[in-house]
Amino acid sequence: MGALLLLLALSNALNTRGGNSDGQCEYKLALDLDPRPHSVSITEFGAVGDGKALNTVAFQNAIFYLKSFADKGGAQLYVPPGRWLTGSFNLTSHLTLFLEKGATVLASQDPSHWEIGEPLPSYGRGIETPGRRYRSLINGYGLHDVVITGDNGTIDGQGSFWWELFANHLLNYSRPHLVEFVEAKHVVVSNITFLNAPAYNIHPVYCSDVHIQNVSINASPESPRTVGIVPDSSDNVCIEDCSISMGYDSIALKSGWDEYGISYSRPTSHVHIRRAYLQSFSGAAIAFGSEMSGGISNVYVNRVSICGSSSGVEFRTTRGRGGYIEDITISDVDMDDVQVAFGAKGHFGSHPDENFDPNALPVLRYITLQNVVGRSIAVAGNFTGISESPFTSICLSNISLSLKSASLTSWTCSDVSGSSSSVLPEPCPELAGSSSNSSSACISSVNAIGNSATL
Numbered sequence: 001m002g003a004l005l006l007l008l009a010l011s012n013a014l015n016t017r018g019g020n021s022d023g024q025c026e027y028k029l030a031l032d033l034d035p036r037p038h039s040v041s042i043t044e045f046g047a048v049g050d051g052k053a054l055n056t057v058a059f060q061n062a063i064f065y066l067k068s069f070a071d072k073g074g075a076q077l078y079v080p081p082g083r084w085l086t087g088s089f090n091l092t093s094h095l096t097l098f099l100e101k102g103a104t105v106l107a108s109q110d111p112s113h114w115e116i117g118e119p120l121p122s123y124g125r126g127i128e129t130p131g132r133r134y135r136s137l138i139n140g141y142g143l144h145d146v147v148i149t150g151d152n153g154t155i156d157g158q159g160s161f162w163w164e165l166f167a168n169h170l171l172n173y174s175r176p177h178l179v180e181f182v183e184a185k186h187v188v189v190s191n192i193t194f195l196n197a198p199a200y201n202i203h204p205v206y207c208s209d210v211h212i213q214n215v216s217i218n219a220s221p222e223s224p225r226t227v228g229i230v231p232d233s234s235d236n237v238c239i240e241d242c243s244i245s246m247g248y249d250s251i252a253l254k255s256g257w258d259e260y261g262i263s264y265s266r267p268t269s270h271v272h273i274r275r276a277y278l279q280s281f282s283g284a285a286i287a288f289g290s291e292m293s294g295g296i297s298n299v300y301v302n303r304v305s306i307c308g309s310s311s312g313v314e315f316r317t318t319r320g321r322g323g324y325i326e327d328i329t330i331s332d333v334d335m336d337d338v339q340v341a342f343g344a345k346g347h348f349g350s351h352p353d354e355n356f357d358p359n360a361l362p363v364l365r366y367i368t369l370q371n372v373v374g375r376s377i378a379v380a381g382n383f384t385g386i387s388e389s390p391f392t393s394i395c396l397s398n399i400s401l402s403l404k405s406a407s408l409t410s411w412t413c414s415d416v417s418g419s420s421s422s423v424l425p426e427p428c429p430e431l432a433g434s435s436s437n438s439s440s441a442c443i444s445s446v447n448a449i450g451n452s453a454t455l
Contacts, residue, residue, distance in 0.1 A: 023300040024272035025211075025238040036096050038075040040066065042084065049082020051106055056087040056113060063092050070094045074145065079103045079153065087113025088176065091140040091148075099153020099192060107137045107178070107198075109161040114176050120205060122233055122256030122264035122294060124352050126174030128166065128199075134176035136203065143184040152216075154193045155179070162198035163223050175199040181207050190214050197226055205232040206266055214241045221281040223247035228278075230254060233266035233294050239273045248283035250309075251276070253299065254291045255323065258356040261293025262322045268294070273301045280309045285338075286330070290316035290349030292362065293323040301330040312341045312374075315364055316348040319386060322360035328367045335374035341401055342369060344394070346386035346415065361389035367418075369394075374401040380425055385415030394418030394431055401425065 040062060043049075047058035062077050069075040074094030081102030087110070091097065099105065108114070115135040119125045126133040137157065140146050155178055162175050177200040181187050187210045194201040194217040201217045204210045212229060219226040228244035231237045232254045244250040255261060255268045278285035285306040288296055306312045312335050315325055335341055344364060364385070374380075380401045385391035395418055403410060403425065413428035420427050 036076040037073040051083030059089040096147040099150030101151040103153040124260035128174040133174035136177040136180035140181040147188040156195040157197040159196040207234040245279040250278035252287040255294030284311035284314035315344040317362040320356035324363040342381040364391040370397040383416040390415040396420035
């Protein structure tokens with residue numbers, strides 16, 4: 001009876017939300033923006049698209065010139081077909097960077113062509129090395145109304161150089177990303193192919209109103225710790241119609257690292273991910289954390305395909321993080337050839353320094369996983385919570401996973417509790433309950449996501 005009540009409650013909550021079509025993506029920035037009234041080509045500033053000439057100064061000068069049009073409706077920087085080698089450069093507000101079909105912005109493999117910047121305040125240091133970090137190839141700081149789009153042009157990070165430095169512990173500073181926006185509002189990235197990022201591909205941090213649509217992101221399966229899209233201490237984010245194949249995580253949601261993230265206190269919230277094809281060779285197709293000290297909440301994922309991945313959906317945290325991961329709904333997911341379909345790890349990741357508070361315990365609760373079909377799955381779920389702060393209100397519904405014949409254990413659970421209904425293989429006892437308290441928590445989780453979709 002309890003299982004039936006849970007199913008009915010989930011169904012009613014979803015109907016209240018208006019079905020699976022609602023979410024942050026229903027309130028996204030319009031991509032059919034009026035054309036910018038002013039447009040210039042990068043060639044007008046002396047750029048040469050032969051893949052050999054360095055065009056950093058041309059990009060910098062073009063964008064400096066286009067700043068003068070910010071109060072005149074903005075401007076477009078047009079990149080025609082060619083291979084445009086460059087170091088790092090900064091965008092400006094009210095700008096569209098347009099990459100024509102056949103245009104490739106090619107990242108320099110010379111570290112001296114990359115600017116060096118201070119660490120993000122919510123991290124306190126570089127992720128990979130103490131102290132400062134390389135700035136990204138394309139940067140936007142404190143911007144408003146900025147678009148990176150095109151006719152499927154390409155941004156190629158030529159990351160193998162950086163991957164080798166990382167693997168051999170030869171980095172002087174933490175690796176750069178391809179695109180990073182910091183404290184920006186109204187950001188669009190669409191119709192672009194990203195290749196071979198040194199680390200992350202698209203990193204909006206401290207941002208609001210971000211729309212990422214129809215991008216293709218790829219890196220070698222052997223590329224170490226490369227990640228596709230990383231919403232980081234950002235809100236009102238839509239990610240849709242994307243194809244991502246990475247060495248590590250496809251999409252990773254973050255919000256700061258230990259005491260620095262707790263102090264900065266900027267959560268990631270109101271994120272909608274839909275119609276995505278994801279592959280992650282050594283990480284997770286969709287990851288939460290482990291740097292989540294500012295909190296992650298109100299995330300809705302639906303209509304996602306995951307294949308050939310080490311992990312499908314994974315929640316990561318550890319003692320000292322503080323923060324929370326809550327009110328997450330993941331629905332309508334198709335998995336094929338995935339090692340671990342669902343994971344929640346309470347002992348994952350390192351610390352920025354010795355000043356973290358081991359008593360800062362993270363909270364993970366109100367997680368709904370529903371309407372999932374999987375084939376060739378090795379492990380259905382691995383949920384390992386924290387004894388002092390167990391993971392609670394994990395709600396499983398309408399899940400059917402076909403395990404590989406060699407699979408010995410379908411579920412592993414400790415320090416976790418929740419409810420389930422119509423789940424195969426049958427989950428561990430900690431997640432097999434259908435008590436009224438657990439059912440109510442599941443209802444609250446779904447309603448929270450539904451209410452967030454109307455904001």
